[in-house]
Amino acid sequence: MRDRVFIIIAGAVVGLLAVILVLQGNPANMGFCIACFIRDISGALGLHRAGVVQYLRPEIIGLVLGSFVTALYVREFKATGGSSPVLRFFLGMLMMAGALIFLGCPLRMVLRLAGGDWNAMVALPGYVLGVWFGTLFLRRGYTLGRSQEQAPVNGYAGPFMAIVLLILLVTAPAFIFFSEEGPGSMSAPLFLTLGAGLLVGILAQRTRLCTMGAIRDLILFKDYHLFLGFVAIFVVAMIGNLFTGQFAPGFAEQPVAHIDHLWNFSGMTVVGLAAVLAGGCPMRQLILTGEGQSDALITVLGMAGGAAFMHNFGLAGSPAGVSPAGQWIVIISLVVLFIIGAANTRLLAAGKNKEKAKAS
């Protein structure tokens, strides 16, 4: 029961902070968007040159460091890794590809919905479909294999990178790109964005909040624990938007969004399936990175690489819609995801007996 209350509070805090961040300067319906923010960081580092989406987003830094400090404090920090790192990099890329077609990670999808952007209502069933595809693989024994314990330095790599990014943000050297217009130029003040990231990092580490796990556990186990957090984000953000006059229902003219229904739907199918196969939504990957999981860090790096790929080749969606090349990326992503899913599916139970013998 206490857990239930805690995850609802965590979701509510995420929803509330998202509304506040937008009021204080973040792009509309983008209080939090893990995919967008990692994409902005990619741009700030010059990995892509889309001038309107370049910024070292403090929310990302805060999420990793908040989780890191909490994990250390509760003794859950543990450097592990080595579970199919290359495939995880690709899964990160594909997760980002799908998100940049729709223009948002699952968290932003919920926030867009809470802001009255009905395009997110088209994307949500697509996302659920993707997660459902993923559970089909899980039921057939999909696994990326066991992770191993690693030297602690592997686990510190993620938090270290977050600190380096923070230093670059504060010192703003000339080689870092900061957007002068567009979404990349819009941000709430540093203490708010960093503070919000830290707070959500702490809460998400403790509650294991995950926008993919929410749907997955519901489908797999009829377990609605994480789903409560998911719903709390939506409800509180919607109430917050209504109270602050940020609720603007409709399909057209929504901020950082387009109305290509088919690609909104299927883009999020890519994200849902990739997230199940990678074991967590974009936000969850940041939290796990803070806990010392280098498998999650490699997924985050894959996302950063994916963002560069999508923007350098003009594949990302934009308010004008999704280009034909971007549409092909969705189809190719789905094919690759099904291959990764099928190739790593084996009957876990069959391999289990050998493991059992070892354990006893």
Added chain:
Amino acid sequence: MTELVDCRGLSCPEPVMLARQALEKAADQPVTVFVSNAVARDNVTRAAKAMGRQVKVEDEGEDFKLFISK
């Protein structure tokens, strides 16, 4: 003889799926599950309790040993 399920190095939902499988197969017999992270420990515990079992958690070095019984 207790059924042993080794979920070390696996991340959720795999430990939960394996534990549930084992619990269903073991009927009333106790099952011991090894996990290597706190998330799996909590999730397997929650799943076992939802199935009406009792769970006793022991630290096993860096890992956790979950003794699940009726």
